[in-house]
Amino acid sequence: xxxxxxxxxxxxxxxxxxxxxxxxxxxxxxxxxxxxxxxxxxxxxxxxxxxxxxxxxxxxxxxxxxxxxxxxxxxxxxxxxxxxxxxxxxxxxxxxxxxxxxxxxxxxxxxxxxxxxxxxxxxxxxxxxxxxxxxxxxxxxxxxxxxxxxxxxxxxxxxxxxxxxxxxxxxxxxxxxxxxxxxxxxxxxxxxxxxxxxxxxxxxxxxxxxxxxxxxxxxxxxxxxxxxxxxxxxxxxxxxxxxxxxxxxxxxxxxxxxxxxxxxxxxxxxxxxxxxxxxxxxxxxxxxxxxxxxxxxxxxxxxxxxxxxxxxxxxxxxxxxxxxxxxxxxxxxxxxxxxxxxxxxxxxxxxxxxxxxxxxxxxxxxxxxxxxxxxxxxxxxxxxxxxxxxxxxxxxxxxxxxxxxxxxxxxxxx
Amino acid sequence: xxxxxxxxxxxxxxxxxxxxxxxxxxxxxxxxxxxxxxxxxxxxxxxxxxxxxxxxxxxxxxxxxxxxxxxxxxxxxxxxxxxxxxxxxxxxxxxxxxxxxxxxxxxxxxxxxxxxxxxxxxxxxxxxxxxxxxxxxxxxxxxxxxxxxxxxxxxxxxxxxxxxxxxxxxxxxxxxxxxxxxxxxxxxxxxxxxxxxxxxxxxxxxxxxxxxxxxxxxxxxxxxxxxxxxxxxxxx
Numbered sequence: 022x023x024x025x026x027x028x029x030x031x032x033x034x035x036x037x038x039x040x041x042x043x044x045x046x047x048x049x050x051x052x053x054x055x056x057x058x059x060x061x062x063x064x065x066x067x068x069x070x071x072x073x074x075x076x077x078x079x080x081x082x083x084x085x086x087x088x089x090x091x092x093x094x095x096x097x098x099x100x101x102x103x104x105x106x107x108x109x110x111x112x113x114x115x116x117x118x119x120x121x122x123x124x125x126x127x128x129x130x131x132x133x134x135x136x137x138x139x140x141x142x143x144x145x146x147x148x149x150x151x152x153x154x155x156x157x158x159x160x161x162x163x164x165x166x167x168x169x170x171x172x173x174x175x176x177x178x179x180x181x182x183x184x185x186x187x188x189x190x191x192x193x194x195x196x197x198x199x200x201x202x203x204x205x206x207x208x209x210x211x212x213x214x215x216x217x218x219x220x221x222x223x224x225x226x227x228x229x230x231x232x233x234x235x236x237x238x239x240x241x242x243x244x245x246x247x248x249x250x251x252x253x254x255x256x257x258x259x260x261x262x263x264x265x266x267x268x269x270x271x272x273x274x275x276x277x278x279x280x281x282x283x284x285x286x287x288x289x290x291x292x293x294x295x296x297x298x299x300x301x302x303x304x305x306x307x308x309x310x311x312x313x314x315x316x317x318x319x320x321x322x323x324x325x326x327x328x329x330x331x332x333x334x335x336x337x338x339x340x341x342x343x344x345x346x347x348x349x350x351x352x353x354x355x356x357x358x359x360x361x362x363x364x365x366x367x368x369x370x371x372x373x374x375x376x377x378x379x380x381x382x383x384x385x386x387x388x389x390x391x392x393x394x395x396x397x398x399x400x401x402x403x404x405x406x407x408x409x410x411x412x413x414x415x416x417x418x419x420x421x422x423x424x425x426x427x428x429x430x431x432x433x434x435x
Numbered sequence: 436x437x438x439x440x441x442x443x444x445x446x447x448x449x450x451x452x453x454x455x456x457x458x459x460x461x462x463x464x465x466x467x468x469x470x471x472x473x474x475x476x477x478x479x480x481x482x483x484x485x486x487x488x489x490x491x492x493x494x495x496x497x498x499x500x501x502x503x504x505x506x507x508x509x510x511x512x513x514x515x516x517x518x519x520x521x522x523x524x525x526x527x528x529x530x531x532x533x534x535x536x537x538x539x540x541x542x543x544x545x546x547x548x549x550x551x552x553x554x555x556x557x558x559x560x561x562x563x564x565x566x567x568x569x570x571x572x573x574x575x576x577x578x579x580x581x582x583x584x585x586x587x588x589x590x591x592x593x594x595x596x597x598x599x600x601x602x603x604x605x606x607x608x609x610x611x612x613x614x615x616x617x618x619x620x621x622x623x624x625x626x627x628x629x630x631x632x633x634x635x636x637x638x639x640x641x642x643x644x645x646x647x648x649x650x651x652x653x654x655x656x657x658x659x660x661x662x663x664x665x666x667x668x669x670x671x
Contacts, residue, residue: 065536
């Protein structure tokens with residue numbers, strides 16, 4: 022009896038308090054309290070929490086890697102065109118992709134120059150040839166890029182100081198970011214100065230390094246003058262070109278220039294602004310090859326697996342606590358409150374899995390990027406996008422698991 | 436609005452199933468509970484007393500008759516009104532049904548989350564005071580798994596009473612307990628209800644706790660037996 026001695030005073034004090042006067046608490050309680058309950062429930066079973074986090078993390082890393090590879094491959098595929106930094110390009114309307122170009126008459130270059138907006142127009146020659154590794158003697162396909170190096174339309178990093186050297190006969194500049202199977206040109210240059218290599222059936226001299234990067238079409242690149250290009254690609258006719266790069270006078274409106282060039286030139290050329298050509302090339306890889314689909318499918322699989330794991334965890338959480346949920350319903354908690362608990366649990370898992378997933382993926386980008394020479398880069402846009410995907414994935418899992426709440430029938434409690 | 440009777444039932448009937456399988460479990464029930472009264476409901480299993488309790492607790496939809504609980508007519512009441520009414524009733528179940536991942540204090544405080552405008556500190560201090568009143572003032576931080584059966588049921592009593600309910604409904608709260616802790620929980624419930632002036636309607640089979648009742652109602656075959664014993668120990 023002494024145990025409850027204090028009860029009457031307490032009761033009296035409580036009864037006098039107005040039961041529903043809003044004070045303190047705050048308007049966020051309807052969200053905060055279910056979330057706190059969800060967190061307490063998740064936290065109580067460490068093993069289950071860890072496996073749920075591992076599931077989300079797995080999905081997260083899978084999606085990051087798939088999206089990373091996808092955009093790295095597309096980026097690298099358009100690397101050569103992107104780094105040409107021309108304002109406008111002319112291509113043959115039938116050209117699907119730059120490494121398999123249709124040619125157009127060289128006279129289109131001089132025709133384009135007739136337009137006052139055009140400051141310079143350079144014909145570009147593209148061809149595939151082979152490169153004999155100076156260290157091992159193995160031959161490997163390499164992309165040749167020939168153009169008038171002097172005009173200054175094309176601006177690959179490292180090109181400027183090599184312009185004079187590239188004017189000499191039989192000289193080339195080697196892409197330092199080519200795959201290592203081509204041999205360590207940088208080391209050879211440092212050790213011996215310019216050195217000779219066999220390109221196709223010609224002997225050429227490597228005089229320096231530029232930077233482009235490997236792509237789908239080419240594991241490595243060689244840049245050279247127009248004249249030296251024809252020495253290697255002997256079968257190419259002088260009067261046909263693969264691509265024309267145009268630089269406009271400063272202050273010219275690019276879209277106006279594109280329109281005027283289109284009107285001026287015959288229909289055997291297509292006039293594209295620089296970014297348009299990059300997009301055109303990218304579209305080829307996305308649409309005309311299964312690559313885009315493969316990575317989208319991989320990402321989707323990651324999300325599905327992650328969703329199933331989160332759903333399983335939430336579902337079994339509800340199933341094992343069905344009695345408690347029914348009790349909460351019996352004592353007056355509405356369905357909305359319990360749904361918010363389940364959804365909160367899903368979203369907590371999304372955040373807890375995403376953060377380590379982001380860190381791990383950033384680390385893997387670094388490691389894998391170095392191993393594959395693909396430009397794998399974590400950026401805020403992708404991180405945000407993947408977070409939204411993971412968030413939705415967990416949200417859908419939560420919505421699915423929520424249906425189990427209907428089994429918690431408060432009338433069964435008595 | 437002053438309520439004369441917390442519970443008033445007239446002509447209540449209830450049946451499970453449809454068509455040929457329809458089975459009537461409650462027929463023509465008249466029952467009322469006075470303010471502060473402790474009423475025990477006994478009877479063999481299958482007599483319909485638990486169904487009656489779930490109807491009064493607004494856990495089931497009514498079918499026939501009238502049932503006014505704390506001023507709310509339950510016949511035809513929508514789900515939202517029933518959920519709102521449940522917040523004003525203190526439930527005690529056969530099993531404690533505490534949330535295993537919450538401490539005793541958090542379990543009790545949870546029942547107060549239904550009352551708008553309370554600050555967390557108020558919820559916790561009221562929960563602690565209530566735990567003190569059931570003799571578990573020092574067990575607030577314990578989880579249910581760390582408590583004995585009798586202690587858990589006392590936490591459940593605290594949870595039912597912390598929100599100042601207008602009516603307490605209990606379904607064999609001592610069935611899972613041994614003689615001594617069962618008796619303790621029953622007397623604790625009685626004393627707390629008396630001090631708060633809360634009426635209790637309790638279904639029980641337990642002959643050891645009949646002494647807490649003001650009135651005992653026996654049920655059989657879905658009816659209330661006419662021989663109700665209106666007098667019980669300590670009433671008044």
